Amino acid sequence: MNALGFSIEIAAISVLAGFLGALTGLGGGVVVVPVLCLLFKIDLHYAIGASLVSVIATSSGAAAMYVRDGLSNIRIGMFLEIATTLGALLGAYLVARVSTGAIGIVFGIVLLYSALASLHGSPAAPETPHPDSLAERLQFKGSYPVNGRQVDYAAERIPLGFGIMFLAGTLSGLLGIGSGAVKVLAMDQAMKLPFKVSTTTSNFMIGVTAAASAGVYLSRGYVLPGLAMPVMLGVLAGSLAGSRVLVHAQVRTLRWVFAVVILALGAEMIFSGVTGRL
């Protein structure tokens, strides 16, 4: 195959991955890496390198859309970025020291978890906030619009959230993904922040987290221009289109279909990792 045909094929599959990633709320990276590895037999290091670049692009591209709604909390995001960037450094460091098969298995587990979490959907109405002294000191609180009126919220269990964020950063650096599902887990489940605030703040943090491992990726040669180009442009285009559709369409059934696809990809990644075919 020549370079043009290859670029078009990779770009087309990346558009699809970005679209799927936006619709399920999982992000493009978590979809594009297994597709590149399993379908195109691309080396895992190059796949995660290209994916990480696309993750920075989609996070930055989508942030412009979200900040208009005033849903993300920049203070909470900035503070937790200390945890995710440190984790990302650890994750990027681990890539060179862990076997490809092991990375594949971890990737598969994250895919399975993400697919199940995406079906869980947004939880019920927020409870009244119980800010502790740490949340007061760090100003981990705010208000967001619910049916036209502002509802106050505050964070609880910040140390637990901080710890989970470190894990999210490590997975991001190890797997070249945004690990949005784990970031949402830290804010929504651990810190009891409203679901919408959690998802938009998570997206806000993804670009900076990925940038922290990008430096390591570049110096190790994981980012190849010929591969990163179609992946980045494809995933970016696909996810922008996906988030447009998400606003208009009823996607409950689609989400189920996609979750099954992602479960299958996850199982295949684990299988490939265990049998040493990655």
Added chain:
Amino acid sequence: MAAGDQRLEMAMGRMLQIGVTIAAFVVLAGGVLSLVQAPHTLPDYQHFHGAPPTRMHVDSIMTEAFYRNGGAVIEFGILLLIATPICRVLFGLVGFALMRDRLYTAVSAVVFAILLFSFFSHR
């Protein structure tokens, strides 16, 4: 949320949008250029080769991109893309300093330092 936060958030969003747009166009231009320059060569992506020693160093990318080497133009676009969220942190640093919020100026400075460390500790 305070009005200052809202304004800072808007400025960050706008900055990210501009950064990613410029980076995407540079990457696209580099892609077209490299496909025109070498339409038939396809590198081996199936096996990991490690890092070529001189690639991906900022000055060598700039020089090569200047001579319109397609691959180097893509790499330059990727550098612009990575710089975008880093600039966002710098934006936050300045914004919180202007709001005289010492805690969050320090928080932004720590994140910025970690990002700089990731770039300059491996050379």
